Amino acid sequence: MCASGADSSYLDEGAGTPGPDVELEPRPTERVSTDWAEVYRSHYQALVRFLYRKVWDEDRARDLAQETFARALGNDPDNPRAWVFQVAANLARDEARLVIRRKRHLALLKVESSAADDPGARPDAELARKEQAERVRQALEALGERDREVLLLWDAGLNYDEIGARIGLARGAVGTTLARAKERLVDAHGALEDRDAALG
Amino acid sequence: MQHLDDHHLQSWLDRDRSGISRDEAAEVEDHVQDCEACAARLAELEATTRRASSLLAVAAPAAEGPPDFRDVVRRSRRGASFGGGGGWWMAAGWAASLVVGMGLGWLAHDQLRSGADAGPSTAASEGETVVAAAPEEESPSDQESSAAEQARAAVPPPDTGGTSDSAVAADPDITIAPTTFADAEAPDPLSAEPGPLHVQGQVRAEDGSPLAGAQIFAQGSSLTTLTGSDGTFSLSVPADAVAADSARPLALTAPIIGRVADEPRETWTPATRTHAESQAGFAVLIVPELAVLEIELGEVRGKVAVKVRQALDSGATLTLVQHRADSPVVEPTLPAGQPAETIERRGVRVTGSAPIAVDSLRVLLDRAR
Numbered sequence: 001m002c003a004s005g006a007d008s009s010y011l012d013e014g015a016g017t018p019g020p021d022v023e024l025e026p027r028p029t030e031r032v033s034t035d036w037a038e039v040y041r042s043h044y045q046a047l048v049r050f051l052y053r054k055v056w057d058e059d060r061a062r063d064l065a066q067e068t069f070a071r072a073l074g075n076d077p078d079n080p081r082a083w084v085f086q087v088a089a090n091l092a093r094d095e096a097r098l099v100i101r102r103k104r105h106l107a108l109l110k111v112e113s114s115a116a117d118d119p120g121a122r123p124d125a126e127l128a129r130k131e132q133a134e135r136v137r138q139a140l141e142a143l144g145e146r147d148r149e150v151l152l153l154w155d156a157g158l159n160y161d162e163i164g165a166r167i168g169l170a171r172g173a174v175g176t177t178l179a180r181a182k183e184r185l186v187d188a189h190g191a192l193e194d195r196d197a198a199l200g
Numbered sequence: 201m202q203h204l205d206d207h208h209l210q211s212w213l214d215r216d217r218s219g220i221s222r223d224e225a226a227e228v229e230d231h232v233q234d235c236e237a238c239a240a241r242l243a244e245l246e247a248t249t250r251r252a253s254s255l256l257a258v259a260a261p262a263a264e265g266p267p268d269f270r271d272v273v274r275r276s277r278r279g280a281s282f283g284g285g286g287g288w289w290m291a292a293g294w295a296a297s298l299v300v301g302m303g304l305g306w307l308a309h310d311q312l313r314s315g316a317d318a319g320p321s322t323a324a325s326e327g328e329t330v331v332a333a334a335p336e337e338e339s340p341s342d343q344e345s346s347a348a349e350q351a352r353a354a355v356p357p358p359d360t361g362g363t364s365d366s367a368v369a370a371d372p373d374i375t376i377a378p379t380t381f382a383d384a385e386a387p388d389p390l391s392a393e394p395g396p397l398h399v400q401g402q403v404r405a406e407d408g409s410p411l412a413g414a415q416i417f418a419q420g421s422s423l424t425t426l427t428g429s430d431g432t433f434s435l436s437v438p439a440d441a442v443a444a445d446s447a448r449p450l451a452l453t454a455p456i457i458g459r460v461a462d463e464p465r466e467t468w469t470p471a472t473r474t475h476a477e478s479q480a481g482f483a484v485l486i487v488p489e490l491a492v493l494e495i496e497l498g499e500v501r502g503k504v505a506v507k508v509r510q511a512l513d514s515g516a517t518l519t520l521v522q523h524r525a526d527s528p529v530v531e532p533t534l535p536a537g538q539p540a541e542t543i544e545r546r547g548v549r550v551t552g553s554a555p556i557a558v559d560s561l562r563v564l565l566d567r568a569r
Contacts, residue, residue: 037269044266048448058261066267129258136259155256159217171219175210179245182252191253 039080040069044155047088053152054092064091082162085153089166135196135200139188147181154178204231204238209245 044065051068052061068088077083140148146167151164160174169177212228220228232239371444 025238036272038536040269040272041266048264049260052261053256053259061261062264062267064274066272069269069272073273073276079528130401133259136255138256140259151252151256154214155253157217160211160214160219172207175207175214175218176205179206179210182245185255186248193504 002180031183034072034076034080036072039072039084040078043084043157050085050152050156051069051088051092053137053140054089055095060095064088069090071083075134079162082158082165085156085158085162086166104188112138131196135189135192136178136185139185142188143184145183147177147184150174150177151185203235204228206245209238211244212242213246213249420453497538 002174037147045066048058048061052058055061055064065088068091071087072080072084075083092153095164140151143151146169150163150167150169158166160171162167163178164171164174167174167177206218208224208228211220212225214220215225232242
């Protein structure tokens with residue numbers, strides 16, 4: 001262990017001012033008390049769903065969900081659930097920006113050839129389901145970003161306070177936004193159904 | 201009569217999580233009983249909610265139970281992460297942890313020296329065990345598909361006036377088993393035929409599992425290589441690298457493996473890293489072939505702790521980080537005084553969040569973006 005001042009080193013975590021030699025002193029961190037395993041078990045599904053509606057890729061959604069929780073460890077937020085959705089939303093947003101590079105990476109790293117199709121499903125049913133999922137996706141896209149986000153967070157199980165905090169809405173405005181978002185979704189989807197029916 | 205707006209109605213529908221008080225809920229219920237218009241609106245909203253929920257259910261992935269939480273822990277510990285944009289990208293499958301190179305290098309040297317007489321050895325001094333004393337030369341990192349077998353010239357700056365250290369605590373997670381180097385087959389330089397010496401071995405973690413992507417320096421030469429996915433390596437060292445001083449056998453050292461932690465840094469104990477750094481004078485990030493790391497810059501009392509981000513595309517496989525105060529950052533080099541946002545150099549991206557000068561880098565270890 002180096003004792004001389006010239007050679008001693010430590011991570012200067014403050015504003016950049018070298019302080020006394022505290023190299024053996026770990027950075028004071030709060031003890032993590034969030035039971036992330038529990039949060040993970042109870043919210044993994046909802047998180048995957050939430051992410052799926054952003055990246056529209058099941059595998060990516062699951063991977064992002066895993067990543068979200070991997071990053072969560074070591075943190076101790078006041079509201080783990082809301083925090084997790086925040087991180088996930090950020091990841092999904094960042095992800096969208098680097099789609100191209102990621103695809104290249106993935107191509108080099110691994111080959112996941114098979115899609116997650118349920119082999120047992122009849123092809124017709126599967127196709128119909130996919131079509132409808134696609135309609136819902138389009139309907140969601142038709143919503144404004146705020147409406148969509150409120151809706152997705154609601155669907156994920158967050159309460160009004162959490163939704164409001166995430167979106168920047170007063171709690172009193174969440175209900176109205178939700179009602180509007182749902183109506184818009186249903187209407188947009190209906191319009192798409194009509195369009196598809198008309199197209200035959 | 202005052203009608204209820206959607207805020208109240210929707211909040212009542214979501215009364216389990218809207219924060220609506222019991223009194224407020226009762227008010228809604230009372231009102232709806234007497235007001236047809238509001239009752240109708242409530243029913244409408246309820247139907248819409250059901251419809252919206254079922255639509256959303258369609259646009260959902262197949263329900264699968266969460267994978268084992270230990271996967272999450274493992275992923276977190278190895279810092280494997282990806283991100284988009286300014287996020288941190290890293291391929292899965294590499295693990296790095298703090299390992300003390302100092303004592304290790306010393307030990308390695310000792311073991312390899314068995315039999316050879318205690319000749320002068322620059323590696324003997326504890327301060328320099330892990331440094332490959334080599335002239336400064338940099339080879340551009342280029343695309344190489346298999347890094348493990350390739351010796352690259354990587355140049356850590358000479359560690360002059362080494363930090364005098366005794367035993368150094370290793371990160372409990374992973375250490376390089378000292379016996380690894382004992383396993384290395386190094387021909388006796390004295391009897392070796394002229395020609396390259398072939399050295400091979402395996403780097404193992406403390407639990408015996410192979411450590412991929414560990415960097416091996418061949419002391420006395422500028423050669424270095426990386427361990428493969430099975431932890432093995434082989435290095436061919438020109439005979440004249442050791443022939444010059446026949447009393448000094450080829451010594452292999454594994455430098456400190458720095459943990460490239462994902463940010464934020466809560467999971468990264470600076471002291472541990474610092475501790476190891478102060479021992480050997482530098483920390484080296486081991487970057488397996490397909491890894492992408494993020495760079496953070498920080499000041500370590502005049503030393504620069506740099507975690508390197510290297511794009512997968514560049515194929516760069518290892519980057520030296522951290523240098524002593526008296527030797528500037530070699531790679532990557534930052535222009536003095538430049539506020540570092542993101543500097544890309546040879547596929548290595550350096551990101552900082554504070555003004556950076558080469559001689560004195562400020563701390564950026566928290567929340568580097």
